[in-house]
Amino acid sequence: MTTLSSPPTPGTGPSPAFTGRSRLILVVLCAAQFMVALDFSVLNVALPALGSDLGLGPSALQWAVTAFALPSGGFLLLSGRLGDLYGRRKLFLAGLALFGAASLLAALAWDPASFLTGRALQGLGAAAVVPTGMSLLTTTFPEGPQRERALGISGTLLSLGFTIGMVLGGVMTDTLGWRSTMGMLAFFTLIVLPLAPGLLPESRTTERPRLDVPGAVTVTGGLLSLIYALSTAAERGFGGTDVLVSLVVGVALLVAFVIVESRSPSPLVSLPMLKRRTVALGNLGGLVTFSMMSVVVFVLTLYLQKTLELSGFLTGLIFGAQGVVSVFAGSVVPRVIGRFGARRTLVLSLAGQGVFVAALLGIGAESGALLAAVAVSLASMCHLGAIISYGVTVTSGVPDEEQGLATGLVTTTQQVGITIGIPLLGVLATTGDSLYGGVRTVLALDAAIVLAAAAVLALGLRRSR
Structure with a gap:
């Protein structure tokens, strides 16, 4: 290896x-x-x-x-x-x-x-x-x-x-x-x-092992069940029978997948790869940055349109500023990675995302559009830094014949992250007596989770060198 x-x-x-x-x-x-x-x-x-x-x-x-x-x-x-x-x-x-x-x-x-x-x-x-x-x-x-x-x-x-x-x-x-x-x-x-x-x-592997059908069935079924449950929960909550059954089935199939892979001569996913700190912790960073940023976009949209009563066009312009920042960040982040390494960049990016999400707690019940625009743009810049650096972290050192698996893990993390954030946190914004209070509660939890993940990665990735 x-x-x-x-x-x-x-x-x-x-x-x-x-x-x-x-x-x-x-x-x-x-x-x-x-x-x-x-x-x-x-x-x-x-x-x-x-x-x-x-x-x-x-x-x-x-x-x-x-x-x-x-x-x-x-x-x-x-x-x-x-x-x-x-x-x-x-x-x-x-x-x-x-x-x-x-x-x-x-x-x-x-x-x-x-x-x-x-x-x-x-x-x-x-x-x-x-x-x-x-x-x-x-x-x-x-x-x-x-x-x-x-x-x-x-x-x-x-x-x-x-x-x-x-x-x-x-x-x-x-x-x-x-x-x-x-x-x-x-x-x-x-x-x-x-x-x-x-x-x-x-490009493909030089060897042609047989496809691990049991592994393919269990992991695909598990992900389908999990994504269905979380996508449905975003609309109806976790109380539905179909949501609870899908969650249980999804977790059971993913556990079965791990068991199958540990016994397969040609596993779909190499368990030693999953045990690499850079793969496991890198994907954890990706999961956190995607899920928590999707929550920020969701609750800020509610805040801008429902609390401040801005039009959809103005709301779009505020989020459109993220695009300008993303272009700048996309040109800078590779240089930062070259200077400090992908692991440090991932930790710093997550920490920055958490700090700027915490800054959003300064929004008011009657004003706060400018603060929202500035803070979400800076949080998005750090978010993009995390996206790029976690992809580099996970794929670095992986042989070419396993790059499809490594990038499959990266992109699966992206999709699951985008899917789980709003059901887990976003719905809290609309369940209380005050939308404004709910938005602030969600932003505080969001920032805390991102900063905690940055601390875990700082410790874990330092040990993996």
């Missing part, structure tokens, strides 16, 4: 300069990731119009989101490993084609069933594109400054995709209708897909 590298030393390592071909490869891979990130948020503002057009009632609207979240999160780990075994380029192209066709189906949907089918197929395509795209990036760009810079650009576009999707979804729905949000994704695919085959190199 390849040993973990030590943090980079200033002035060492290969030059971060890219060749013309590597730039084009990076453009294709980042464009695909950006497109999937858009899909996570672009439809949110369009849900009321979509429901009226297709006849989806308020209780059924959550499925417009859940139908995508289930396969996109549940199949990430399996897709990453399938790419390792049978070809990352093949699976990436197949996922991209499926995503584009499914987006077209969703745009042309004639009833709820056809729309939800399109959304589910979109999620399945995204589950293939995201881990294979990231593993193609980490195997194309060597460990060190080049990979850090490539991951910095990818992380910036990932963050921009979420932010732009929130703003773009509202503008397109108001001007062109909700179908344009799905049609845009199909059109985007038509641009990216023809460029990919001639640029992307094929």
Whole structure:
């Protein structure tokens, strides 16, 4: 097993300069990731119009989101490993084609069933594109400054995709209708897909072990059950029978998965990899930064629109400032990683995110939009630093033949993190007597969790050197 590298030393390592071909490869891979990130948020503002057009009632609207979240999160780990075994380029192209066709189906949907089918197929395509795209990036760009810079650009576009999707979804729905949000994704695919085959190199493991079917069934079933339970709880709470049953089934299947993997001669997930401090703690950092930032965006949206009574447009502008900050952070973070190492950068980024979320406690019941805009932008800058540095931390020192598994873990952590934050904390904002008081309580808990995670990672990653 390849040993973990030590943090980079200033002035060492290969030059971060890219060749013309590597730039084009990076453009294709980042464009695909950006497109999937858009899909996570672009439809949110369009849900009321979509429901009226297709006849989806308020209780059924959550499925417009859940139908995508289930396969996109549940199949990430399996897709990453399938790419390792049978070809990352093949699976990436197949996922991209499926995503584009499914987006077209969703745009042309004639009833709820056809729309939800399109959304589910979109999620399945995204589950293939995201881990294979990231593993193609980490195997194309060597460990060190080049990979850090490539991951910095990818992380910036990932963050921009979420932010732009929130703003773009509202503008397109108001001007062109909700179908344009799905049609845009199909059109985007038509641009990216023809460029990919001639640029992307094929990569996979040199050995061809048999696929661990029991491991694949248990981990995929467990993730599907867990994501369904948490997505549904975000809308209805944890009291529903289906939510509780899904939670129990999900946990039981994931426990069974660990048992199966410990006995399999060719496991889907190498347990020694999961025991690496950098993999385990790096993914913990990723889980915390994604879940807690999703909570911040959720409760601040409620605060700005319900407490301060700002319009959706002004709320979008406040969150749009995150995009500007993300571009700046994406260019700076790789240099910080080169100077201090990915592990220290991850700890510092989490600590910064926690501090700036705590600063949001200064918002008032009648004013606070400016403080919210500044603090959430700075928290987002630190959030992006955590995204990039945790990806570098988890994939550093991992052999190329296991990069699909490592990036599958990274992207699964992203999806689960985005899914669990609002059900666990966000709903507390709306259950008390005062929305303003509930928002402040959630922000305080959020900041405390992020700062506690930073402390745990500081201690654990220091011991792993």
